[in-house]
Amino acid sequence: MNKVATRFLAASTMSLCLSPAATLAQETPRSDKHYVGLLATTIEHRSIGEISKEDTWSQAGTLVIGGHLNDLIHAEVRLGGGYKDADINSDFTLAVDYYGSWYMGLHYPVGEIGNVYAQAGFTHISGEATLDNPDERRNREFQEFGEDYPSSSFSFSWIAGIDFKLIDSMYLVLEGGKLFEDTDTSANAFQFSSGIRYEF
DSSP: OOHHHHHHHHHHHHHHHHHHHHHHTSOOOGGGOEEEEEEEEEEEEEEESSSSOEEEEEEEEEEEEEEESSSSEEEEEEEEEEEEOEESSSSEEEEEEEEEEEEEEEEEEETTTEEEEEEEEEEEEEEEEEESSTTSGGGGGGTTOOSBSSSSOEEEEEEEEEEEEEETTEEEEEEEEEEEEOTTTOOEEEEEEEEEEEEO
8 A cells, every 4th residue: 555545544534533523522502501700890870869960980799690592692680789889978878789680682793702782671779878967958959869779679771782702701791781760869870890701
């Protein structure tokens, strides 16, 4: 048997042996994957007060758990907890204790770098408003806030974002959207997050 035939036979045998392994190593379709994420979230509280419509910031951490229903649609739940309160002035503070959200959304690949996505759902939020010296002139506009903040604990919310693939199954996430609106006081809050998501 000549050298060319020997090499061809050896290469063919090697290919046949490696074929099953390559098939098993193929990437799992995205529609069969789930994901978890950990995000640092900044919450912008807007329209605080009847007159001044103050704007202030607080911070929270968010855990994301979700799954891909198909190649374009996903559903997820989020659990968050506040760790830095929003100070309006030296007398008035807003605190977000915890929140839970449910979202359904669409994601679309942008080449090989990642995906853009948008999602909508509902959020349950629990927090408190602390007002010292309520009779001070500067604090009168905040008297409409009760101890519970927001007073309407369920709200419609939405998020739009982009993720960038770092390594296999690991993504850097950047996103923003509306967290809640308080129907009693017209205060509302927007969420801006960044963090890591892992798909499995």
